[in-house]
Amino acid sequence: MSNFQREGSIRKVLPVERNEDLLQETRENDIQKLYKTYKQEYVILAEYKMVQNENVPGVYVIPSKESSLLWFGVVFVRNGHYKDGVFRFNIFLDENFPDSEHPKVIFYSKLFHPVINPETNELNLLKAFPKWCKASQHIWQVVKFIQWIFYDMDKSVEHAVNLEAAEMFKNDTENFQKLAAEIVKESKNRLYDEPPVDDEHYLKFEPYVPDIHDKVRSEMINGQFETKYSKKGLSWVLPGSKKALTRPPTPPVEESEL
Template sequence: MIQTENIHGVYVIPSNESSLIWFGVIFVRNGPYEDGIFRFTIVLDENFPDCEHPKVVFQSEMFHPVIDPVGNELNLLNAFPKWNKSEQHLWQVLKFIQWIFYNVDASVAHVVNTEAAEMYKSNKNAFKAKAQEIVNLSKDHLYDEPPTEDKHYIIFEPYVPEVHDKIRMSMITFQEEQTSKIGHSWVLPGTYKSLARPPTPQSESES
């Protein structure tokens, strides 16, 4: 399901050591956080999905209305007040992670960082400057040593054409092949509910 959704710029992989931990990264393409590369970790309860919503924690310092400034945890309570395993899935959490970086104005309703929210509402230029500080910080630490020995933790290396060009081309080819195989799921705009397609208009012969 994750592969069939339109979650551009977001990549996740389960931990090699525990299926309850997922490592992720989001590449932000535009908006106040343009060019940001933010790693995050998703932590699932051992009873998941028969429990509360997952926990999402960003790995670098963040300044965003819906991310706690102390622990860098994303506030999911407003978006998912009660986790319902029959209607809510991990791909929706990833969609929400993507959404907050491109819809800062709407995300203020989920505020846990009041300083960021007030700055966004009162001085957008100052907010954008602060957001770019966070972006630069994320890039400054892009090549840091991983905080874990888990071999599935997402790491980055400087691009070396002699090493990476061949890998890059094989990835592009693979992606093109997979894209031709992917189907579509119905999700109403503005919702996170799967299989919710718009009503099909009746033809004149049916009306």
């Protein structure tokens, strides 16, 4: 049997300098990704702070514990065709937010409304936010728009995506009101449903329990329940203008305030 002697290696060995260059490049890429993530988290935290400061009546949102790109929301409608309705929705932020298109708003259940897509339950934001500009547009404005569609139906019809709902609202108000009332009833029946996701920040509701809630209710009625928020909402229209979303953006949030 002849002797077999291997010369060299069957593997391609990179020079030490090349290996170090690759490691350095990998480290730099990791640092850039980490910096981008931290920066985005800070921006989203500032956006949430602005939502709290605006205190839009009847609308509540909170970022998911699992992902800050997903926000849970609920709107309580106090007047209009959908009075007493409680409608859940999600706000989805793009992975490149705020350097991206406008957020997406999708309602949990079917909602017969001119500006809500009947197939996807997505709210049409294109008229309000044709092109998302991070310098002048913010999530609080999206939240305000969600509130607005339930109170200014005449204007919302102008940019309808559900043509059947728009047509019925304009020409058959009686039947539209009946259908809206059914939707409101269904929303209240599902108020205490089990959460569809396992997330500690999902907005959950429980029936009124006198032993637990009477004391808090009494404190609120007697003015003993402290709150830092103003009872008066803030306008989203620039004084002297009739165009929506023209009010200057809320001043930047200082890091010390977060």
